[in-house]
Amino acid sequence: MTRRTLRHLAAAAAVAAATVAAAPAAHADTYAKTKYPIVLVHGFIGFDNILGINYFYGVPDALRDGGATVYIAQVNPSQTTEYRGEQLLQQMKQWAAKDGVKKFNLIGHSHGGPTTRYVAGVAPSMVASVSTVAGTHQGSKVADSILANTTPGGGFDQLATAGLALINWLAGGSSQSVDDTALLVALNALSTPGAQAFNKKFPAGAPTKACGTGASSVGGIRYYSASGTSVRTNGWDISDDILAGTASYFGTEENDGLVSRCSSRWGSVIKDNYPWNHLDEINQVLGTIGSGAPDPKQFYRQHANRLKWALL
Secondary structure, X not given: OOHHHHHHHHHHHHHHHOOOOOOOOOOOOOXXXXXXXXXXXXXOOOOOEEOOEEOOOOHHHHHHHOOOOEEEOOOOOOOOHHHHHHHHHHHHHHHHHHHOOOOEEEEEEOOHHHHHHHHHHHOHHHEEEEEXXXXXXXXXXXXXXXXXXXXXXXXXXXXXXXXXXXXXHHOOOOHHHOOOOHHHHHHHHHOHHHHHHHHHHOOOOOOOOOOOOOOOEEOOEEEEEEEEOOOOXXXXXXXXXXXXXXHHHHOOOOEXXXXXXXXXXXXXEEEEEEOOOOOXXXXXXXXXXXXXXXXXXXXXXXXXXXXXXXXX
């Protein structure tokens, strides 16, 4: 494990926690009022919120301001896709029983993408649509590189696990749910071989050719995807330097700092080259996206409107 990789991962975890909660938005219109509620699902080393801080910065309020019903999932920040998917499914069942919900529109960022696909595969009757933003559908070269240079049980593994446990605890989970093998478990799921194995079990919406598009609807479930291909987008955003470092693992392949353009493609591709990096896609850090770049909050509102007109 190189010192550069350690700095990148440790800093990424710190940046993820150093965000500020958006103020509640008043209900203003019905632009984003979908037929079925929206569920936002975070990615690796992610959270629903930490001490009131949203992972999807300002996005839930922007959607609710447009009339959407929004649930925010809390799944393990570092686990297999299947493990996270089961946690998401159990939360959905609880929401369904409590609020009388029949189906959900799932929106997952990064590892949250495959996580939502798992639920669509095992409980299709509960899913109206699956939308992924920078989904790790074909794995990540960052995970591949870390795995190739990590010694299990080494100092990096222990340090990263401690950070993951802290994030999970602050987010309201149990510190015991992230053990000393958590990092490597997640990285294996996010690796190219791990993604390929998962895709064989859950192929709905898979591209029909390399870097292509997949079926827009499978078994009555709509599949959408989107992503960015920029890295350094705002000089005031400290996370850009971190992502510029991890982007180097991709060579000349287009990526957002953690996920390649081709890996993000699944189902109907809305757009795969927004001028966003991996954190811009969730309006982080503190909404400091690039000058002139589309507002991520408006992207989620527009997608909700797309779902609304699709009667989802």
